[in-house]
Amino acid sequence: MSVKIDFDGQVLNCRLNGEIDHHTALPIRLETDDRIENCRPEKVILDFSDVTFMDSSGIGLVMGRYKLLSQFGGSLEVTGLSNNSYKVMRLAGLDRIATIQKGVKLNGNK
C-alpha cells in the first residue's frame, strides 16, 4: 500500500510513499477517504516525506481531501515536500487552502 494511516483520536496522519501519479493516486485516495469518513478527524496530515515523485495528480489528491474535510470543518496540513513536489503544489496555489511545508529529505533528493 502506498499510504500508511494512523489516527490518535484527533489527528489523522497519512504517510504517503513512492511515486504519486494518476495510476497510484486512486488507491491512496480510496484508502484516505475511507479513514477520513470513519474517523472524522480534526486535522489531517498528508506527509510526503517518503514520496519520490509527484505530478499534478498530487494536487488533485490534496484538493480532493481538502474538499472532503471542509464538509465537517477539519483542517489539512501537507508536510515533508521535496523541492519538486513543493514546486508543483505552489503552482496550483495550494498554499492558500492548506498549510504546506517543505521537508528535509534524507535520501538525496535535494
Add this chain to the structure above:
Amino acid sequence: MVINEFRMTFDSRSINEGFSRATVAAFTAQLDPTVEEINDIKTAVSEAVTNCIVHGYRNTVGKIYIGVKIHNDNKIVITIRDRGCGINDIKKAREPLFTTLGGDRAGLGFSVMESFTDKLSVRSKVNSGTTVTLTKMINGREK
C-alpha cells in the same frame, strides 16, 4: 543539430506512466542534468502521458508514441503523440484549472508542462490525435 535520438511505443495503460517518464529521464541522463532538471522532465512527461491515457484514449487502449531528440546545444525535444480523440479547443484545454473530467483531476496538466519546460507546443485534430512537444535546455551542473 540532432546528435542522439530515441523512440518508443507503448500501450495507454496507466501502469506505463511510471515506466515512460523513467525511460525518458534515463535517456536524457547522458547530458548530466541536475536532479531538478531530471524531475522537471519526469513531471512534464508524466502529465503528457496521463493526458493521452485519460483524454486521448478515454475509454479504450491505444498506442502512445514518444520520441526524444538530443541536440548538440544541450537542448532536448520530447514529442508525445496519441491517435486518440483529439482536442476540440486547444486554447481552452491549456487554461489553468480547465478539465473535462472533474473528480480529482486538477486541470493543471498543461500548466505543469509549461512551467517545467522551456517551451510547450500542442497540435491536435479531432478524431485523429494529439501531439505535444516539450523543449527543454539542460544546463546541468556547473562544469
